[in-house]
Amino acid sequence: MRIAAFTLFLAAAFWASAALAQEAGMDLPETVPMPELRPAEAPRRPGDARPRFPVLLLIPKEDSEAAAKVCKAILDKDKMVAEIAGAALWDNGCGAVGQMTISAIKLPNGKQIALRPSALIRCETAEAVADWVREELVPATEAYSGLARIDVAASYHCRPRNNIRGALMSEHGRANALDVRAIVMNDGRRFGVDLRETPIQLLGELRRTSCERFTTVLGPGSDGFHEDHFHLDLAQRRGGYRLCQWNLPVPPEPARNPQRVADPSTRQQPTP
């Protein structure tokens, strides 16, 4: 008797909720569907090597508007040819609010130094690159016929550091880094960290000036992943810690006269 009453109660409750749902304009499905887990939220078994799909985050309007304002103020300084890119942030740490695609640096004389391919980077990083090119790279390359173009190896790229699975997010993933493959002179010469004809003195200037202006500079000898390009970024670290790791090639030994080196008394003698 009790069971029959309970069954009757359940039926009444179902009918009442169905009636309410119909009144609210809802169509009741025949079976109640379970909520579908998005791939990003799906539980993962240990050792599951399948790629995880990142989820785009919602950016507060005031944040994207403030960042766009900063970018516009940088563009208005007329130091580069660039387009402001939309804000995008992913739940895996990739993306940036306030970024631009920069295709050339403008010089005060009206000349443009092209970036090939164009680079997607945060607006403040883009300005730092433009300042470095205008104030350091252009004067440093004057003796070599002048700077014509910068060949870019990478800019924004959502990936862990050095593409190592499980490593921390690269500054490239935050649109905060630029990899330079080579710099091209007006006479067509192409200089880079692994290009043999590159003057060591010029490489030294690139290293000195970039290490002064960027918080991370990595080149050959840093970690084995920067042997054919150099990396610049503006990562913020605790205590203002900076990283400048870039070994210059060892200059060839000057030809020696074995006799003169062997006898110290001859060192002061004027060369005949």
Ligand SMILES: [Zn+2]
């Ligand atoms: Zn890099």
